[in-house]
Amino acid sequence: MLDLRLIRNHPDVIRRALARRNEDFPLDELLSADEEWRSHLARVEQLKAKRNEASEAIGRLKREGKDAEEAIVEMRAVAQEISALEARVKELETKIHDLLMVIPNIPHESVPDGASEEDNVEVRRWGTIPEFPNGPKPHWEIAAELGIVDFERAAKVAGARYAFLRGAGARLERALINFMIDLHTQEHGYVEVWPPFIANADSLYGTAQLPKFGEDMFRIEGTDSYLIPTAEVPVTNLHRDEILTADMLPLKYVAYSACFRAEAGAHGRDTRGLIRQHQFNKVELVQFVRPEDSYEALESLVRDAEAVLQRLELPYRVVEICTGDLGFKEAKKYDPEVWMPSYNRYVEISSCSNFEDFQARRANIRFRPAPGAKVEYVHTLNGSGLAVGRTLAAILENYQQPDGSVVIPDALRPYMGMDRIEPPAK
């Protein structure tokens, strides 16, 4: 959510932001609703002031045992006028609020202009792309031959876009989760939390999945709760409606969660393998920081995500997302992308964003900069560190061997208890 006063006083700033995003938004409608709201509000408040004054006088008269009937009758009329005007005020407030909920965040000045993902900017590459003389096998073939992923039975049990991991596959998933969390807690200063995997509508408004993206989530029938699409939701909302003290910041959390995505509109994309599932595991990093620190925090957040790829010795690049590809709530975003041999390209495996105060305003997360000072909104950030299923796929593909086995990256061996996944004996 943007600051209504910023919109009111600097509509040019908003207009430019919308243009950079190539986004249609009825800004003039919002501005005129705001103007009308304020003029009605002024009148209602005048009447209320009058009423308050009269009510106090009535109280005084009654205490003195005098007759107050005349004033009461007069105020009865005023009360009616107030409720009529107030209805209009509320209507306008609802309209303004609804519009504020769907106006996207302002891209940071440093975000490259662009129309689509074609215009995203690669900022760095790391690692060496492996060669496969006989061509790389896709991870779903490798997994099938190793007997570690079962899509068919998952389809029988749950449906399309679910997976059963088995044996070393299941263990690899679990090893990755533990490895990632340990790295972030022990070396990057994050506090581990284990969140609920269900969140209520208030939380989803707070982090801005709602109202615009309800279709992408699984709603629990008969409730206003949803399966979380990412741990970002519960972990950011951990501090909803709170005033933090300055010494708590920066506040850095790492959380494992299963993530659930209905993926409306994704039919036909990445239908094979582990890349796009309705349920997947993710280790998420979430930070609450002072506003002046948030861009520095974004850089270190990306480095924290990259560290996972480096430890696993997976080749990757980092892409800076352009204005046209930037998500609704993001002010700036970097996507680390891992090399996926069978795709012959880099594939998104993390997404690290600074939301500035966009989520903090919605979720009402504030802090007191100094004892006695006025409260301010914090800045929130988050990033995957990393998407576990995609990491597993990347390991299978990048570490595949000519004999059908898959070597386990060194960093993972203590967690796996093996240094190689062997194909079953025939």
Added chain:
RNA sequence: GGAGGGGUGCCGGAGUGGUUGAACGGAGCGGUCUUGAAAACCGUCGAGGGUUUACGCCCUCCGGGGGUUCGAAUCCCCCCCCCUCCGCCA
């Protein structure tokens, strides 16, 4: 799921229709005292919004939403959450 109790400011905790935005504590902030600190004492101290060049003025907020009333933290209705006991369950 059933029964009972409860949700008040940064925290604790009063307050059941008329100067209560809220007593009293604590924390914080400013000051007196002190070489310094502690203690003591004095003062200050919620959030959001409208309006104003500004000082200020005004409105709203006591879990959320409706209602009654000239007037509601206080009365009525619905909902949510927390606690205790019972049931169920891992």
